[in-house]
Amino acid sequence: MGELKERMLRRQKDLAEGRHPSLELHEKDTIKWEVLYTRLLGMVQEGRETTRLISSSPTVREFGESVFCIFTPEGDVAAFSRGILLHFASFSATIKWMLNMDYEEDPGFKDGDIFCNNDPQIGGAHSADVATIQPVFYRGRLVAWVGGLTHVMEVGGTEPGGTSPSALSRYDDGLMFTAQKVGENDRFFKDYHINVSRNTRDGNWWILDDLAKLVGCVKMKKALVDLIEEYGLDYYETAVYEMIEEGRRFAVNKIRTVLFPGTYRTVNFYDVLNAEQPLRFQKDYCVHEPLEMTVTKDGRLTLDYDGLSSPGYHANNSSLICATGLHIYQLIQEVLYDGMFNAGVLGGLKVNIPENSVLNPDIQYACSIWATAKTAAGGCFQRALSRAYFAKGFREEGLASKAITSAVFAGGVDENGRLFSVVNNEMNSSGAAAASNKDGLDASNSVWNPEANLSDIEPFEPIWPLKWLGRGVQTDGGGYGKHRGGATIASLYVIEPPVKFVESGCFMSGDKVFLSAGTMGGYPAPARYRYTLVDTNFAEVAGQTDLPLPHEEGDPTDPDFARLLNGTLRRTPGQSASVQFKRYDLIYQTSGGGGGWGDPLERSPQVVVKEINRGLISPKTAERVYGVVAAKPSEDVPFVLDEEKTAGWREEMKKVRLKRAIPTREYVARARADILGGKFAPVVKETYNDCFQNSPRFLREYREFWDLPETFVGF
């Protein structure tokens, strides 16, 4: 067994058995220790910024889809940059995987080696997450690892853009390198980049990102060696483990301080609508993600996903590495944001994700659109955390369910005969979830990358044929509540110029189900969908100055683009496989809104009217959901609140609530009859049956709740 592998296994055993290092160096000279930590953070941040500034990809440069880190020789995170926090766990997993697979012996580790991984089963979330990893040597000894990762806009696969909603197995996910040595002496192998170039639609995105990441890594390596020279290797190595230990102690103490002990339960569902897509396996899925979160008085946090759905032949599975990363980035953002930014954050956390589930599939399953499984589970975790904060009195923290995000991609052959492939990450600007004391921000939020940017449209317009007719915030686009969820971004594109071929699709789920749940009386954000308008008279209308062009959706039941233009209108799911478009076709795309918080009838009527006048809430929703009566005194002036009518209408709405509601016990008795009669849609029955098979506990609790006989094993 190699020395590093032996060290890794010893350390894992020590931590599992509760043997933690002391903080001797910290206690001896705190300032020196803290300066070292800050300099490590500075290094990873500099690596990221260097890469971002020289990357050719707007996804990396504009949106900020990158992250850099420094690791211990055993693969534990010593310092982590801002960016895609999701990969906190995934980089570590790749290094540990290499050690477990005895890479020390073959291919061996040498100064200047470069390893690439985009296999989501051992690192990253999907094949578009391409990591560059290098060992760091000091006086001939491997003393650390550095790594950089970017989201690459084209990796092959069934569809352009690096992510493939029509992927039905791992083998559709695109070109993969499984922790492969791809360079020596700080140079990539020529044949590696030839491979990338010939097996992706536009290899430049991958190759240029590789070069940008290598610059960041080499810079970090040099800075780290200089730092070790300055501090001495013994001090550096001891201090790094102390930093992780300090992070662990902080995590346990913070959880104990801010979360109320108890057992919390939440559930989310997501849909995969493949039955009517142009795919070789046409089947719909309704995926069940239940969470039981336990907080103990001594600061331990356990997450149990017993009862999960099985993985499926669709793109929306998430690897275990990715699911683990999900919990870590949420914990960092929502609880441990003021702690140490290293492997210590794992200190108080235990996660149980059953094998052969959507969050832990075996190798055959596709993970291209991992984020659906992650977002649904993340919404469960977020609401459970929020209630734990709420109970403990820390109401400045906590959120309803985060929003699902989306993306539009396109590829084909441009007007000059060049292959192109682009994913536009503007749809990651979903609405943030509402909180107990504030609304969620509109078009602002990408939960796995807290330093993301919506990005300008100008860098995208020259590289793909989707041109913006409008980009804005969707009216009523967040979950209703006393504090409303942030509304989703919405864009309207027209295909222009006349390229030789263009295909386009989008992801993710949340069409037949609400995916971003509200909490404590707040409503979920609306369902997601895409409109396309094809065979249009756009050229004719655009050529006439007296005819208005559409720029937004308007009334969702009678959208502007179908009203102002001729053409064939189609509503397709929020996740739609790629199909061919032509010049002057239109695509209307949204992301997701955040869940709402609290009873909407408690929302300030003045704020509601202000938002009607800003186009964020429709007058109909103001009246039907918020109980607010407002009117325009005349056509050209804003809406004005009618306080008296509002007060009366809200009282009336409360009477209606009690009139049409029934006692819950009565509802349960009625619903039981439906269960005994099996009166559910086939896809819902299939979901229950799958989860009953996966989890004896779920089946037992189902029987107990509905008072079903022991003979009941499914529908």
Next chain:
Amino acid sequence: MATRKTVWSGDVLRDLSDGNLDLQVLLEMQRGVKEDDRFEAMLAVEQGKVGWPEKILVPIGEHLYVVDKSGDKIVKCSCGHELGDYRQSWKNDAVVYVRDTEEALDEIYPGPRKCDVTWMHLREYYCPGCATLLEIEAVPPGYPIVFDFLPDLE
């Protein structure tokens, strides 16, 4: 982590409890170190808000508390309505309106904005005493009622 006492005034905590805290103060609070006695400070604020005598043990949601009623631990709404033993879901003693038709969903999620009622419906739980909307479940038909939170009060 050193022990920290609450630095926030009763008025600030009251605004926080009401959900109306000034945004700048809220941000300051988010950036600050969390206090060890916040729970007790907020309990005092909550007790001062309600018009009934039972001692609040822990808030479990907007308007909802576990209280000590003559030695029994029960759930109570801020209006005073009682919702049963805390070891079972308070939803059992609430009233519920289920949006399980297209018409009911269209009322608030027009056209393409609604879910498919054969896949999912909304259960809106109200307090029978004050008609406050306390929780919404978005689940497929036939899903058991979710027991959101069992606090560890032992």
